[in-house]
Amino acid sequence: MPPARNRRRVPNTRPGGPRKTGRPQDLVRRTAFDVIRAVETRDAYANLLLPARLRDRGLTGRDAALATELTYGTLRGRGTYDAVLALCSDRELRRIDAPLLDVLRLGAHQVLGTRIPPHAAVATTVELARSVSGPGQAKFANAVLRKVAMRDMDAWLQIVAPADADATTRLSIAHSHPKWIVSAMRDAVGAAEIGELLAADNARPRVTLVARPGRATLEELYDAGADPAPYSPYAAVLAEGDPAGIDAVRDGRAAVQDEASQMVALALAEAPLDGPDARWADLCAGPGGKAGLLSALASQRDARLLAADVQPHRAGLVRRAVDDRTGVVAADGTAPAWRPASFDRVMVDAPCTGLGALRRRPEARWRRGPESVAELGPLQRKLLATALESVRPGGVVAYVTCSPHLAETRVVVDDVLRKRDDVERLDAPAVLAAIAPGLTGLGDGPYAQFWPHRHGTDAMFLALLRRT
Numbered sequence: 001m002p003p004a005r006n007r008r009r010v011p012n013t014r015p016g017g018p019r020k021t022g023r024p025q026d027l028v029r030r031t032a033f034d035v036i037r038a039v040e041t042r043d044a045y046a047n048l049l050l051p052a053r054l055r056d057r058g059l060t061g062r063d064a065a066l067a068t069e070l071t072y073g074t075l076r077g078r079g080t081y082d083a084v085l086a087l088c089s090d091r092e093l094r095r096i097d098a099p100l101l102d103v104l105r106l107g108a109h110q111v112l113g114t115r116i117p118p119h120a121a122v123a124t125t126v127e128l129a130r131s132v133s134g135p136g137q138a139k140f141a142n143a144v145l146r147k148v149a150m151r152d153m154d155a156w157l158q159i160v161a162p163a164d165a166d167a168t169t170r171l172s173i174a175h176s177h178p179k180w181i182v183s184a185m186r187d188a189v190g191a192a193e194i195g196e197l198l199a200a201d202n203a204r205p206r207v208t209l210v211a212r213p214g215r216a217t218l219e220e221l222y223d224a225g226a227d228p229a230p231y232s233p234y235a236a237v238l239a240e241g242d243p244a245g246i247d248a249v250r251d252g253r254a255a256v257q258d259e260a261s262q263m264v265a266l267a268l269a270e271a272p273l274d275g276p277d278a279r280w281a282d283l284c285a286g287p288g289g290k291a292g293l294l295s296a297l298a299s300q301r302d303a304r305l306l307a308a309d310v311q312p313h314r315a316g317l318v319r320r321a322v323d324d325r326t327g328v329v330a331a332d333g334t335a336p337a338w339r340p341a342s343f344d345r346v347m348v349d350a351p352c353t354g355l356g357a358l359r360r361r362p363e364a365r366w367r368r369g370p371e372s373v374a375e376l377g378p379l380q381r382k383l384l385a386t387a388l389e390s391v392r393p394g395g396v397v398a399y400v401t402c403s404p405h406l407a408e409t410r411v412v413v414d415d416v417l418r419k420r421d422d423v424e425r426l427d428a429p430a431v432l433a434a435i436a437p438g439l440t441g442l443g444d445g446p447y448a449q450f451w452p453h454r455h456g457t458d459a460m461f462l463a464l465l466r467r468t
């Protein structure tokens with residue numbers, strides 16, 4: 001979002017539209033609150049915990065949709081809502097008990113970011129405050145939320161993110177992103193598009209499926225209700241419904257996979273190569289998105305993939321995504337058990353901040369600070385250096401991150417290549433456009449950068465590097 005834009009765009013049928021309040025509604029709000037608290041107190045992931053809570057509590061259909069909207073919307077919009085709440089509370093936010101502050105955020109989201117009538121949003125939130133913090137705090141919550149409800153989101157934004165504020169602060173509050181992320185994203189995408197990019201982070205991503213070649217067909221996915229996707233020849237978009245209900249997904253022949261994630265794997269497989277093309281490796285394979293696709297492609301070409309991940313349980317997830325011809329090992333990609341120059345194609349999908357996938361993980365933006373970029377840098381460089389050692393002369397390495405942060409993308413590649421004179425940068429946008437004619441907006445090369453607001457994908461980065 002920004003919540004205000006979302007609010008204008010949402011049709012009347014949206015979950016949370018006018019409806020009676022009552023016990024199921026209380027359970028919906030309580031569930032959203034419990035998940036938000038778990039995210040806060042024990043670093044839970046909302047996208048994993050919420051489905052389990054919905055199941056436990058028997059919430060389905062509209063109630064499940066509303067609980068999801070309230071949970072995700074509150075977590076995403078926290079930056080904007082805190083700025084509004086700070087003006088409506090006579091107590092500093094840091095002096096409000098953490099559970100009560102989460103109740104207020106949930107209330108602010110309902111008032112400003114949904115079509116729930118403000119009086120119902122306030123009344124139900126005050127009830128929740130009473131059960132969480134007692135009657136005295138419920139009175140306080142009532143006073144704060146009544147002030148919140150005096151303006152709509154557009155009017156509040158003119159106050160908390162005024163046009164004459166400095167650009168980083170304004171964007172940070174209006175689009176609910178920490179300032180360090182706003183700055184990093186602007187460095188990567190440019191000032192002209194930063195607002196669109198941040199807004200795209202707040203929109204619900206579409207569910208993209210991959211039909212693993214040779215194992216499932218797009219027709220199967222279309223028959224199950226999916227629609228064609230714009231870029232990957234193996235992708236389909238599921239507008240509604242549960243992917244787990246599709247046979248091919250249940251069998252592991254198809255899977256949920258972002259389209260940019262498919263495209264970077266395809267680019268590694270299609271990058272021009274002289275000589276043998278039989279041995280492929282994925283050094284950071286868990287949980288197996290790209291390895292699943294690479295494994296299927298390798299089998300079609302009579303090549304073999306070795307997929308590694310340092311975490312044994314993630315290597316276990318890879319096993320489920322690949323076919324029997326693929327080797328899977330729990331191993332440190334920086335300390336290879338194979339000889340140098342063993343492979344023809346190598347994927348390094350490096351651990352990164354994940355700033356390219358903020359659409360999918362509503363709480364992620366508040367979890368990490370800028371220090372995480374510096375912390376990951378040495379590992380990213382080491383993994384890329386190992387990949388270049390592992391590929392034979394003439395072979396190709398794909399360096400990929402699900403982050404557009406320059407310090408995780410081109411700076412890493414440029415640093416590593418500065419120390420060697422045997423690596424050529426391939427034109428990644430051209431390789432991608434050869435797979436998906438009409439795919440543009442990836443940058444001028446040699447590196448390629450996908451963007452949520454341009455491509456409807458995660459912000460995935462790709463460098464294609466050939467050993468000479």
Ligand SMILES: C[S@@+](CC[C@H](N)C(=O)[O-])C[C@H]1O[C@@H](n2cnc3c(N)ncnc32)[C@H](O)[C@@H]1O
Pocket residue numbers: 261283284285286287288289290291308309310311314331332333334349350351352379402
């Ligand atoms: C961005 S994720 C990879 C996603 C995966 N390629 C996919 O498409 O599903 C990065 C992975 O690198 C793994 N990793 C971190 N350090 C590693 C190392 N030293 N060697 C191998 N894998 C490592 C993490 O456990 C994590 O699973």
